[in-house]
Amino acid sequence: MEIKIFTGLVIALIILAILNKVFPGFFIKLCIHTILYCLEIILVTCFINSIFINFELFNPPSNYLEALRNYVFYYTLYQLLLMVTFKLYDAAETDALTAIKSAIDKFQVFAEFDRKISKVDLAQLQETIYSSKITFAKRHRDQLIELLEYLENYNNELISKEDIRGYLKVQSLNIDLKIKTISYSWMNSILLRVIK
DSSP: OHHHHHHHHHHHHHHHHHHHHHSOOHHHHHHHHHHHHHHHHHHHHHHHHHHHHHTTSSOOOSSHHHHHHHHHHHHHHHHHHHHHHHHHHHHHHHHHHHHHHHHHHHHHHHHHTTOOOOHHHHHHHHHHHTOSSSOOOHHHHHHHHHHHHHHHHHHTTSSOHHHHHHHHHHHHHHHHHHHHHHTSGGGGOHHHHHHO
């Protein structure tokens, strides 16, 4: 039964992917995302089902109602695992992005009023880069190191006021978008996170 559903979804996905190339549109993309999410659910619930049956944690279902109950349980278990994992990951990501955005917004004010950035503020940024209090990934630290270089170049008049303001504004807008993206519902799907 699962194989038939899975095969039907894969065929529908292929047809929609072809249609998306010819007639790209919102509805087709929505259908593709929905099918990908359904494929993920079927793959994971079938995988969990085989584990539970192979390790004899559950008896094989004797009728469709028991099978449905088991799959609902597997789906719930999977969603709980995803929710906890993604919630913690997304919280750490949001924490890091918020710290970066806070620094960027602070330095935007300096640039806006044509003021040099004080050595104290640059030292605080340097401290933030290597802080163990914030969960920074390498890409976050690299972004802050790049910011520090831009600010030092601005202080040394190698970058104009307009250039530093433009750089800081674009960085701030990009971080805003990343923070908003984290709250989207499709972020609760592994496949959609990877594909989008």
